[in-house]
Amino acid sequence: MRPEAITAPSPVTLAVLVVSIVAVAVLISFTAVLEPSPRSLRTKRLSMLVDLRVVRLCGGASALLVLLTLLGLEIGEYPIPRFQAISTAFWDRAGEYSFVVNSLRFPRVVTAVLAGFCLASSGALFQTLLNNPLVSPDVIGINTGAALCAVFVLAIGADVGLLPWAAFAGAVVTAGTIYLLAWKKGITGNRLVLVGIGINALLASGITYLMVKFPIEQVLAAARWQAGSLFGASWSDAWTLTVAIACLTPPAWILVRRLRLIQLGDDMASSLGLRVERERTAIILVASGYAAVAVAVIGPLGFVALLVPHIVRLVAGPLTGGTLVLTGVVGALFLLACDLIAQQLFAPTTLPVGVITAALGGPYFLFILVRYNRAP
Amino acid sequence: MAYLNASKPDNDDGSLRPIGWALLAVTLLGFASICSLLVGPVAVDLGTAWAALFAFDSEDTAQIVVRELRLPRTLLAIAAGACLAAAGSITQGVTRNPLGGPGILGINAGAAFAMVTAIHGLNILTPKGYVWFAFLGAVAAGTLVYGVARVGPGGITPVKLALAGAVLTALLSAWTSTLLLLDEETLDEARFWLAGSLTGRGTEEIRLLFPLILVAVGAALLLGSSLNTLSLGDEAATSLGQRVGVVRLWSGLVSVVLAASAVAIAGPIAFVGLAVPHIARSLVGPDYRWITVLGLLFGPSLLLMADILGRIVVSPQELQVGIVTSLVGAPFLIFLVRSKRLAEL
Numbered sequence: 001m002r003p004e005a006i007t008a009p010s011p012v013t014l015a016v017l018v019v020s021i022v023a024v025a026v027l028i029s030f031t032a033v034l035e036p037s038p039r040s041l042r043t044k045r046l047s048m049l050v051d052l053r054v055v056r057l058c059g060g061a062s063a064l065l066v067l068l069t070l071l072g073l074e075i076g077e078y079p080i081p082r083f084q085a086i087s088t089a090f091w092d093r094a095g096e097y098s099f100v101v102n103s104l105r106f107p108r109v110v111t112a113v114l115a116g117f118c119l120a121s122s123g124a125l126f127q128t129l130l131n132n133p134l135v136s137p138d139v140i141g142i143n144t145g146a147a148l149c150a151v152f153v154l155a156i157g158a159d160v161g162l163l164p165w166a167a168f169a170g171a172v173v174t175a176g177t178i179y180l181l182a183w184k185k186g187i188t189g190n191r192l193v194l195v196g197i198g199i200n201a202l203l204a205s206g207i208t209y210l211m212v213k214f215p216i217e218q219v220l221a222a223a224r225w226q227a228g229s230l231f232g233a234s235w236s237d238a239w240t241l242t243v244a245i246a247c248l249t250p251p252a253w254i255l256v257r258r259l260r261l262i263q264l265g266d267d268m269a270s271s272l273g274l275r276v277e278r279e280r281t282a283i284i285l286v287a288s289g290y291a292a293v294a295v296a297v298i299g300p301l302g303f304v305a306l307l308v309p310h311i312v313r314l315v316a317g318p319l320t321g322g323t324l325v326l327t328g329v330v331g332a333l334f335l336l337a338c339d340l341i342a343q344q345l346f347a348p349t350t351l352p353v354g355v356i357t358a359a360l361g362g363p364y365f366l367f368i369l370v371r372y373n374r375a376p
Numbered sequence: 377m378a379y380l381n382a383s384k385p386d387n388d389d390g391s392l393r394p395i396g397w398a399l400l401a402v403t404l405l406g407f408a409s410i411c412s413l414l415v416g417p418v419a420v421d422l423g424t425a426w427a428a429l430f431a432f433d434s435e436d437t438a439q440i441v442v443r444e445l446r447l448p449r450t451l452l453a454i455a456a457g458a459c460l461a462a463a464g465s466i467t468q469g470v471t472r473n474p475l476g477g478p479g480i481l482g483i484n485a486g487a488a489f490a491m492v493t494a495i496h497g498l499n500i501l502t503p504k505g506y507v508w509f510a511f512l513g514a515v516a517a518g519t520l521v522y523g524v525a526r527v528g529p530g531g532i533t534p535v536k537l538a539l540a541g542a543v544l545t546a547l548l549s550a551w552t553s554t555l556l557l558l559d560e561e562t563l564d565e566a567r568f569w570l571a572g573s574l575t576g577r578g579t580e581e582i583r584l585l586f587p588l589i590l591v592a593v594g595a596a597l598l599l600g601s602s603l604n605t606l607s608l609g610d611e612a613a614t615s616l617g618q619r620v621g622v623v624r625l626w627s628g629l630v631s632v633v634l635a636a637s638a639v640a641i642a643g644p645i646a647f648v649g650l651a652v653p654h655i656a657r658s659l660v661g662p663d664y665r666w667i668t669v670l671g672l673l674f675g676p677s678l679l680l681m682a683d684i685l686g687r688i689v690v691s692p693q694e695l696q697v698g699i700v701t702s703l704v705g706a707p708f709l710i711f712l713v714r715s716k717r718l719a720e721l
Contacts (some may be wrong), residue, residue, distance in 0.1 A: 198709035205702030206422040362547025
């Protein structure tokens with residue numbers, strides 16, 4: 001594909017994009033004004049504190065997500081009469097546009113939602129566990145581990161069906177290796193991060209080697225996968241993600257409560273009766289699992305896991321069971337929105353979604369960094 | 377050896393150790409350079425190499441290999457290694473961060489992005505053309521990272537610098553991979569450069585950048601004593617009469633220029649800038665004058681050895697030198713992180 005293939009986006013597309021980004025920024029700053037309003041919820045055997053604000057935010061984000069999902073079904077390269085796509089997707093499944101809607105757009109939208117949920121949850125767990133806003137699976141090498149295995153599969157031209165499994169294995173082995181190498185009479189957050197950065201560099205050079213060694217046609221497929229794309233997402237991808245979320249979310253919920261104790265410091269947490277190392281291992285396993293399954297399906301997509309938990313923390317405060325769900329929903333929202341932008345911005349050329357997440361995420365993160373630096 | 381104190385007033389702790397190490401480093405550099413001329417798929421003996429350098433016979437294949445392929449490559453490695461090591465030791469000194477290195481400042485990513493943009497957008501395909509793009513991209517990225525890190529009270533702190541560098545690297549590499557993706561020809565052209573390679577380049581890049589490198593290396597040597605004062609901490613340095621901001625600015629400028637030169641001539645090479653200052657520090661202690669001098673000698677040796685290793689391990693093919701330094705350097709970084717000295721970081 002030569003650069004001529006890309007046409008400049010139409011003024012209307014650009015205007016819509018700018019307006020919606022501004023609207024999102026206004027919404028975010030508006031939600032920050034909401035007062036926290038904790039309510040206790042008691043049944044006979046269970047009692048919990050529910051922050052109504054988080055519930056409202058969750059509701060709002062979910063409503064937006066539903067709207068965006070419908071929008072994602074509506075728009076696309078192939079023209080479909082208005083509202084026809086939605087009816088085809090939900091009740092008139094044998095309709096005229098069944099293939100485009102039910103085999104192309106619907107699975108893609110669902111995959112974006114679920115993968116965004118996974119990445120954001122993973123980032124939230126890692127960032128809270130290690131008390132560092134920059135730690136996410138893409139920084140400490142877990143995505144790269146998955147990518148190395150997947151690139152190997154693509155470069156040797158093996159069966160593409162192996163791709164998710166290879167990526168998953170790569171992510172889990174990498175997480176284990178980082179954990180073992182960072183182990184020295186226990187784990188400290190900083191050591192884990194730095195070991196992770198080292199491993200990340202090592203794995204990245206491995207990918208570079210594969211990219212140099214193999215012929216260009218196979219390397220191109222690998223490069224495409226590496227940018228992170230939802231192109232060609234299928235129902236089986238969506239199922240993989242659904243199963244993973246169903247398996248990982250209950251333990252994540254249980255672990256989040258203990259995570260808040262770990263945040264008090266290891267000494268405090270163990271004097272409160274927590275077996276810190278065991279809990280930490282469990283949290284890392286769950287968080288890596290989330291990242292691994294997302295990377296396995298859509299490729300090593302950057303910035304979702306880095307950015308979304310950060311925004312949610314600004315708005316809704318530290319991680320709890322409720323904000324974990326909120327983070328997941330916002331992650332889904334973010335990834336879906338990015339994918340729609342990626343499809344529409346230079347239509348008919350579609351960009352890989354990783355480009356958009358980086359383009360939106362990078363400057364925002366630099367901005368946050370400047371703002372943080374300015375605060376004493 | 378106490379009486380030697382008087383005869384060597386410029387050597388603070390009075391031992392001859394740094395000089396000894398420097399001599400050893402010179403020997404090592406010479407040895408590595410000679411090996412770099414001799415080792416490779418075509419075996420060359422010492423006499424042929426000597427003849428190729430001083431009594432060139434254009435009929436002899438072995439002599440042509442030495443003069444046209446291995447000599448430029450050796451010179452590239454020496455220049456790039458010296459630049460990387462000096463840049464690393466200044467970065468570590470000025471940020472007081474043991475993990476400082478050109479990679480951390482986003483310089484490699486900036487160069488890669490600019491280079492790929494030049495190949496893709498402007499269709500510049502000769503190294504002579506894109507060396508300046510790489511250089512400018514590296515300088516822009518380094519300046520941006522220093523700029524972001526400078527904002528706010530307290531000036532540049534290690535954490536701010538590392539954060540800004542990591543984020544910029546992530547951003548630029550995503551954009552680079554997009555450009556590569558849009559265009560197969562660019563990917564084919566750039567993938568070897570992106571691996572950090574010394575092959576297939578002439579000495580033109582060095583010739584273009586040589587004056588700049590010379591000035592920057594000179595400045596790096598002069599900055600040593602200021603960095604020593606700075607390493608006492610900002611307050612102590614200020615009370616000793618040092619203008620901390622000025623030193624930071626100069627150090628930042630020099631380290632960015634050095635790192636940019638290195639990436640422009642040899643592609644993004646990781647870990648040399650990080651590891652060499654640590655090796656030097658463990659040999660001669662925390663004196664930045666000696667760390668820089670030793671770094672300038674060890675850096676090229678390390679890069680040459682990595683390059684030679686890359687020629688041997690998968691012979692008759694080659695492993696790009698950037699890959700070798702990563703494979704060797706990452707375990708070094710992990711060792712560093714696990715060692716006691718970094719525990720308080």
